[in-house]
Amino acid sequence: MIVADRKSLEEILTMVKDNKKILIAGCKGCVTVCNVGGLKEVEILASSMKIARKKQGTHIDIDINVLERQCDNEYVAGVSDIIGNYDAVISLACGVGPQFLSEMYPDQTFYPGVNTTFFGGATQHGVWEERCAGCGTCAINNFGGLCPIARCAKSLMNGPCGGSSNGACEINKDTVCIWDVIVRKKMDAGKLEDLIGVRGIKNWRTARDGGPRRSIREELVQGNI
Amino acid sequence: MRLSYPADIKVIQVPCTGRVDILHLLNAIEDGADGVYVAGCLEGECHYIEGNLKARRKVEYVKKTLTELGIEPERVEMYNLSSAQGARFAEIASEMVGKIRELGPTPVKSTHAA
């Protein structure tokens, strides 16, 4: 899923400091699963903001709405009747949400209420970790099912750098050196030779380096199948 | 045993403090409560195993939020006592009321739409 962290109350309050009536829009997708932009978090933000504004002595009306998904125009269109009722909208979806909203409703102002961070999953309750960098050419089968693009600080493709120490990455002792894990896994399986061949230079054109990406499925473009 | 506790306190009963939600605490502050505290069972003695521990985590979350908003985090507290400790209940009530009196009235004043 896409993982995000909520922006600080201070940052959010500053964004809407001149507004008197706002909407907080949540999303039932990834941000609900990573506990940052679902109904619960939307309600908590609304209450916290009302407390802040009451303390300041300035009134604010806050409505909430949690969209099925903010990354689907079908659902984004669902708020067309109400979107004009607000001075501004705070979206608690990943960065995709406020963009879909901004594109459909050019006259409204949308603020991102979260910092979108990475593609990953929960390794324990309350802890999320990055697993994929969306490079567009997945090759994790070559690395024991582990991704050195997303999980090695240098995205190395041919083994660890000299900074790998006791399983930790040189950038931070709390960061696992994924190359250490990959090599150990291959050693345990008696297949270290899988890693011997030198891997050629990765073609990064399928990654962000090739510019914004687009995925087209002709059969779907033509209609439902 | 007839014990008195300060009349400033409004008691809201819940089946277990695990039922108390972050929003209940925030909404109370939002609606102008000077302070809110959760009185749960002793740690390790929750009928539902960890309702009181969850309540404590929620109280801590709300304290952090209040701090971020420049409001004294002491306005929200968690206490643990057993249902047999009536005297302790009264004592906690007085303690909390005393603490809130020291802090003074809430800075969260009701505002009206202009």
Ligand code: SF4
């Ligand atoms: S190789 Fe690329 S697509 Fe596959 S997990 Fe790594 S970053 Fe993601």
Ligand code: SF4
């Ligand atoms: S220590 Fe390991 S994870 Fe860190 S940069 Fe070097 S090879 Fe990559």
